[in-house]
Amino acid sequence: MTRVRLSVAQRRGDLLRAAIEQIEARGVAAVRIADVASALGVSNALVLYHFSSKEQLVAAAFRHAAEGDLAHLRKLLGRRSPALRRLRSAVRWYAPTGQAKGWRLWIEGWAAALRDPALREVAQDLDRQWKAALAEVIAEGVAAGEFRCPDPAGTALRLTALLDGLAVQLTSYAGAVPRARAQEWVEEALTRELGLAREERLTH
Numbered sequence: 678m679t680r681v682r683l684s685v686a687q688r689r690g691d692l693l694r695a696a697i698e699q700i701e702a703r704g705v706a707a708v709r710i711a712d713v714a715s716a717l718g719v720s721n722a723l724v725l726y727h728f729s730s731k732e733q734l735v736a737a738a739f740r741h742a743a744e745g746d747l748a749h750l751r752k753l754l755g756r757r758s759p760a761l762r763r764l765r766s767a768v769r770w771y772a773p774t775g776q777a778k779g780w781r782l783w784i785e786g787w788a789a790a791l792r793d794p795a796l797r798e799v800a801q802d803l804d805r806q807w808k809a810a811l812a813e814v815i816a817e818g819v820a821a822g823e824f825r826c827p828d829p830a831g832t833a834l835r836l837t838a839l840l841d842g843l844a845v846q847l848t849s850y851a852g853a854v855p856r857a858r859a860q861e862w863v864e865e866a867l868t869r870e871l872g873l874a875r876e877e878r879l880t881h
Contacts, residue, residue: 811829
């Protein structure tokens with residue numbers, strides 16, 4: 678059987694995706710270079726050729742995951758539709774009750790970032806870009822007269838803080854918060870932050 682020779686970019690991509698899966702399964706502290714190599718059927722040396730240490734591999738894996746999340750966010754917010762609809766789509770996707778994957782990964786990342794400057798930089802950069810993207814679409818909605826919000830940046834911060842907190846509850850503590858209730862809280866927060874009437878909340 679002929680072995681297909683992958684490009685450097687393809688091989689790195691495979692390694693990063695495998696690292697993400699292993700981190701989600703084992704946690705940052707427990708994952709080893711050998712786990713990633715075994716998942717792909719390659720040698721430890723090959724992994725270390727592309728990433729000289731576990732720390733570099735882990736940081737690169739989180740950045741890869743962050744870039745994927747941000748790309749999807751920009752796709753949702755870049756649609757040609759009212760700002761409220763785009764904002765709600767993004768929040769519902771990001772919420773732990775939606776289709777976004779990887780909450781276990783990010784909870785692991787937040788914990789590890791307390792001790793790892795490289796991971797902390799990745800997490801902070803992702804956080805800044807999420808808030809900026811949400812604040813921008815909120816400002817667009819205000820300018821278009823769709824809703825009222827005197828402080829788009831503050832609203833973006835409060836929304837992401839709520840979503841992150843619910844993610845920890847739902848991911849780490851099974852049964853702590855019913856998913857339907859969590860979704861209600863997110864909708865209520867949007868309604869309150871944007872000054873929406875009940876009718877507007879139910880029809881968008």
